[in-house]
Structure formats: structure tokens, C-alpha cells
Amino acid sequence: MDSLLSICLLISFAFVLPGSSYALPASVPQPVITQPFDELVTNYVRGTPKDFRYGGGQPTAVAGKLDGAVLLDNGATVYRGFGSEPFGECMCSPELCSNGLSICLWFQQTPDQREASRQYRPNTVFSTGVENVGELIQGSGVGLFLRSSGLMKAGLLLAMVRTPQKQFTADLPAYLFENSSAWHPVCITFKNDTGLKTYYKGQIRDWDEHGLDVTGALTITDRLIFGRPYQRADHYFYGTFDNFFMWTRELDSTQIDDIYQEAPTACEDCDPNAECVVAGEDTTCTCKAGFDGDGRSCQKQDEDVDDTEVDEATKCWLFEEEDSTPDVGETADWNDNGLLTGPGIQGRGVILNGRISWLNAGNFSEKCLSDPGLCASGLTVNYWIRYEGRGNYDNYIFSSGGRGAKNTGFCCWVLGTTMTCRLQKKDRRWQATTEILRGKWQMQTIIWTEEGLQIMIDGVKVGEDVTGRDRTVKKEEPTILAIGSANHYFGLTGRFDMDNLALWYKALTAEEVTAIYKDGVTCP
Structure with a gap:
């Protein structure tokens, strides 16, 4: 295997295509493939630097993010190259990548192009044999697919790696692509023992560490194809490609960010x-x-504020490191498959992918959070969130119960961009709603007293319920605080980044919320 990788690296230097004005930063090693897409290669001579060719017709040369770019027009043209020469078996058989595999590219798809390609689902950005279609032969390889419809959220970008034993998937949220003509800088990395990771604008966004067990996947091609899958004459991508790079090693997060920061x-x-x-x-x-x-x-x-003093929070989760979460009850543990931390609003924050990562923040049985009837002075939950959302279902922000008709507690969830917060005592329920933004950090504060429930965003009240309704609830269970999931059903997860979550067994005043927005929380 080492000799195979050595051969691939030696050949790769001859394969780097000239003409690109973008230079990779010094911290990043030489890629095995550099494809700037600024030469419309029409000749096909196997085993030479012109090993890439266009199929179906001549593509359109357009301006790119970094250099010249190429527009592939919904199947009329595709762009392909052979994998065994000079790329090596690693790309088409990822399990052979002993040092890992990394791919970075820029692509663009306008709303009109997206609408024209909706008849094909998914749109194949590129593939080396793996397909995102269940009825086909399960080819091994690596691929990137832009969903246009179906059960998965329209517009979601899915990366997939399949080996003879495992299938890994990691994605990027739909809102990044839905109504945007922006250039999208996307990187993916894979290694057998660390799994598949996706990056957007230099920052890690999703991670499938363990994958799913599969059988029967075969290496069915030695080709790298842009704009359509290998086995089907549809599932086309309609859009524009700029520079594409591949390495037969796993780049680290600093190197990925350097690649993005170097771009104009x-x-x-x-x-x-x-x-x-x-x-x-x-x-x-x-x-x-x-x-x-x-x-x-x-x-x-951090800002200097007026003389308003805010009491120390009852509980805090700052998320600086995923393994430093304080014990807040009988348990406090991450469901650690896919757990990530990244840049927060202050320091680090936690990234929840809406699939398998959520936090069990402890058991609050017979305490105010789980049974609000015990909250003699009210209750406040405050946190910073960058909401993304996943799928057409409820994305839970947090839950200590209260969603159903049979248990007490406090919870907030988002469907689309509508956030609903509900607090339920044994004899009464309050529920408030508001609209929230995607992709932007906001401080959300939810406050309850017997006089009502209110939602505040960035210190401004945006929703409330001052009347409530009578309910009869006989039990408190379940009693854990789940962050990023419902606490009664762990299939209802949420996709968002969160930072500086704090809890008070009292109702904060508007002045205290403003002080927290400006100066942060004081934790025990």
C-alpha cells in the first residue's frame, strides 16, 4: 500500500494543471490532484495530464471564484477523468487510503439552475462510483450530492464514502444553498479510524465517526466524474465548478481553514x-x-454595562470543551457519536448535527426545571444559538418534558423557522411562539412566572403567553434535561450551534437580560 501511495504522489506533481492564479497556503501539502477548471480540455489521451475530458458537448467557460470556471448545464455536458491513472486506487476504494483522503472544491448553483435541476434527485456534484440511489449496485468510492427533493430537506448537501464494510454520510444544512447564488467552499475528509467530516467556509460542520455496516460494495469504476453519477444517465448537476483539490491524506482543521482564508x-x-x-x-x-x-x-x-447586577446562574454549560460539562445531576454525558465543538459566540461552542448528537445534561427529578410547580420565584433559560434546522420535523433545542399531555417540564422546539416554547405544571400549561433566523447567532431567553411565559431574542421580547390554559398532569417523568433532543424520544433531535447555556431558578428582569446580552453570564 505504501508503494501505491508513493507512486500516486510521484505522478501527481506531473498532473498539476497550469494556469491557476490561486496558490494554496504554505501550511497545506501538495495535492495529488489540482484541477482549476480554467482550461476547456476536449482532447482525451489516457495517461497524460489531459486525462480529464468533457462528455456530451462543449461546456461554457465562465468567471469563477478563484480563476476561470466551467458551467455544466444539466447533463448536456459532464466532466470526467480516470482514477487508476494517475489518481491511484485510493479515490475509488477509500478503505485503501491508509493516510486518509481529503477533497476541497468551490461550486455555485443559482436559484434558476437549482429549479431547472429539480427533476433529478439527487444532483450529483461528483462521484467516484458511490451512488446516492438505493436500487443500484452499491459501488464504493466518495461522492457529493445536492438533494433537490425527497424525505431529506431540499437543498441539503450530502457527502458519502462507501467501503466494502462501511458507509459514512455527513452533510451541510439546506439553508446554505436554498436561495443563494454564492460560491460554496466545501471540503470533506475521510480516514478509516476517524470517519467522514464535512467543512464549510473552513469550519467543520458535520462528522460521521463510525458509519453504518454494509456488505457487498464493489469498486465499479476507476473514474472521477463531475456533474452526473457513474451508473445513471440522469441525476445531473446544473451549476459551476472552480478549483478542485484532492490529497491522499487527512488534512487537519487548521489546514482546511487556511485553504478558505487564502481565497479572495x-x-x-x-x-x-x-x-x-x-x-x-x-x-x-x-x-x-x-x-x-x-x-x-x-x-x-465583553462590554462594560450599567450597575445592573445579575445573580450567578444556578447551572451553566459553556461548551469550551465537550468533556468539561459539569455534573448537574445524577448524570451529565454526551451522546458522543458525531459530537463537535467549533467557534462560538464567545470562545468555543457545541455543534449538534440533528442526527445523533445531543446532551443528557442530568436528572432534574423533583426539581424546578422538571416540575415547574416547584419554581417559587420563576424560571429562566438563556443561551446563544445559531439555528440551522434539519428536515421537515420538530428540531428540539432543549427539553425537560412538558411536550405531551402526561408529564410536566419545559421545552422549546423549531419547525421550519417557527420556535415554540412550552412549560407545563401539573395543573396548567403556557405556550409561546416566535420566528427565528437561520445561520445567525442570537441570544434567546425564555422566562416563566405564574404571570406568563415570554421569549426574548437579543434582549427584546418577541413572544409571550400571559393566560395559559388549564391542564391535568399526574406525573413528572421523564426528568432528564436533554439539549438538542426531546427528552422522551431521542429521534427528535435539533441541528444548531449553541454556546453559554445558563439556567436560573428565578425570573430575570428585562434589565438583567440586557446586562447578560452585553456582558455574559456569571457561572457557579
Whole structure:
């Protein structure tokens, strides 16, 4: 195997195509494949640098994110190259990648192109034999698929790696692609012992560490194909490709971020808490007042506030490290399959993928959070969240119960972009709703007293229920606090990033919420 990889690396230097003005940063090793898409290669000579060719017709040359780019028009043209020469067996048989596999590319699909390609599902961005279609021969390899309809959320980008023993899937949320003409910088990495990871704009977004057991997957091709799958004459991708890179090793998160940071800045790269300034050919992102960072990533500053003092929180989860969660009850443990931490609003935050990662934050039996009738001074839950959402079902933010008709507790969930919070005592229920944004950090505060339930976003009240309704509930169970899942059914998970979750067994005032928004929480 080592000799195979050595041969691949030796050949790769000859295969790097000229003409690209984008240079990889010094921290990133030489890729095995560099394909800038700025030459419309029509000749096909196997075993030479022109091993890539177009099929179905001449594509359209267009301006790209980094260099010239190529538009593949919904199946009229595809772009293909052979895998065994000079790429090596690693790409088509990922289990042979002893040092791992990494792929980075930029692609673009306008809303009109997306609508035109909806007859094909999924749209195949690229594939080396793996297919996202159940009735076909289960080929091994690596692929990237943009869903256009079906049970999975429309627009969701799915990465897949299949070996003879395992199938790994990791994805990126639909809202990034639904109504955007932006260039999408996507990287995926794979290694047998660390699994499959997806990155967007240099940051890790999803991780399938263990995969699912499969049998019968075969290496069915030695080709890398852009714009359509290997086994079908449909499932086309309609859109534009810019630079494509592949390495026969697993790049680390710093190297992935360096690749993104080296690319020219566009307004679409600016953080939601940054302003974009265009001066001639130069574009810069600058963090807004109250935020620090390079403009592509902005974090909230600590601020001096007035004399309002906020009591120390009853419980806190700061998420700086996933294994440092404090014990808040009988248990406090992550369901650790797919758990990630990444940049938060202040320091690190936790990334929940809406599939298999959620937090059991402890047992609150006979306590205020699980039985709000015990909350003599009220109850407050406060956290920062960047909501993404997954699928057409309830994405749970947190739950200590209260959703059904048979148990007490407090919970919030999101369907689409509508967030609902419900608190249930043994004799009464309150429920409030509001609309929330996707992809932007917000501080959400949910406060309850016997006078009502209210939702605040960034210190502003946006929803409330001051009347409630009579209910009769006879039991408290279940009593754990689940973050990123319903506490009664762990198939109802939520996709979002969260930072600085805090709980008070009292109702905070509006002035105290404003102080927390500006200056953060004080934890025990």
C-alpha cells in the first residue's frame, strides 16, 4: 500500500494543471490532484495530464471564484477523468487510503439552475462510483450530492464514502444553498479510524465517526466524474465548478481553514455580524461594533454595562470543551457519536448535527426545571444559538418534558423557522411562539412566572403567553434535561450551534437580560 501511495504522489506533481492564479497556503501539502477548471480540455489521451475530458458537448467557460470556471448545464455536458491513472486506487476504494483522503472544491448553483435541476434527485456534484440511489449496485468510492427533493430537506448537501464494510454520510444544512447564488467552499475528509467530516467556509460542520455496516460494495469504476453519477444517465448537476483539490491524506482543521482564508474575499464570506466594504477590486469584511474578529468570523466582545447586577446562574454549560460539562445531576454525558465543538459566540461552542448528537445534561427529578410547580420565584433559560434546522420535523433545542399531555417540564422546539416554547405544571400549561433566523447567532431567553411565559431574542421580547390554559398532569417523568433532543424520544433531535447555556431558578428582569446580552453570564 505504501508503494501505491508513493507512486500516486510521484505522478501527481506531473498532473498539476497550469494556469491557476490561486496558490494554496504554505501550511497545506501538495495535492495529488489540482484541477482549476480554467482550461476547456476536449482532447482525451489516457495517461497524460489531459486525462480529464468533457462528455456530451462543449461546456461554457465562465468567471469563477478563484480563476476561470466551467458551467455544466444539466447533463448536456459532464466532466470526467480516470482514477487508476494517475489518481491511484485510493479515490475509488477509500478503505485503501491508509493516510486518509481529503477533497476541497468551490461550486455555485443559482436559484434558476437549482429549479431547472429539480427533476433529478439527487444532483450529483461528483462521484467516484458511490451512488446516492438505493436500487443500484452499491459501488464504493466518495461522492457529493445536492438533494433537490425527497424525505431529506431540499437543498441539503450530502457527502458519502462507501467501503466494502462501511458507509459514512455527513452533510451541510439546506439553508446554505436554498436561495443563494454564492460560491460554496466545501471540503470533506475521510480516514478509516476517524470517519467522514464535512467543512464549510473552513469550519467543520458535520462528522460521521463510525458509519453504518454494509456488505457487498464493489469498486465499479476507476473514474472521477463531475456533474452526473457513474451508473445513471440522469441525476445531473446544473451549476459551476472552480478549483478542485484532492490529497491522499487527512488534512487537519487548521489546514482546511487556511485553504478558505487564502481565497479572495467576497461579501458572501462576511460574518452576519460584519459589514462588507467594496472599493474597486478589493473587498473587506469588518466586524460591527461590539464584535471582534477578522470580518469573516466575529465574536461578541465583553462590554462594560450599567450597575445592573445579575445573580450567578444556578447551572451553566459553556461548551469550551465537550468533556468539561459539569455534573448537574445524577448524570451529565454526551451522546458522543458525531459530537463537535467549533467557534462560538464567545470562545468555543457545541455543534449538534440533528442526527445523533445531543446532551443528557442530568436528572432534574423533583426539581424546578422538571416540575415547574416547584419554581417559587420563576424560571429562566438563556443561551446563544445559531439555528440551522434539519428536515421537515420538530428540531428540539432543549427539553425537560412538558411536550405531551402526561408529564410536566419545559421545552422549546423549531419547525421550519417557527420556535415554540412550552412549560407545563401539573395543573396548567403556557405556550409561546416566535420566528427565528437561520445561520445567525442570537441570544434567546425564555422566562416563566405564574404571570406568563415570554421569549426574548437579543434582549427584546418577541413572544409571550400571559393566560395559559388549564391542564391535568399526574406525573413528572421523564426528568432528564436533554439539549438538542426531546427528552422522551431521542429521534427528535435539533441541528444548531449553541454556546453559554445558563439556567436560573428565578425570573430575570428585562434589565438583567440586557446586562447578560452585553456582558455574559456569571457561572457557579
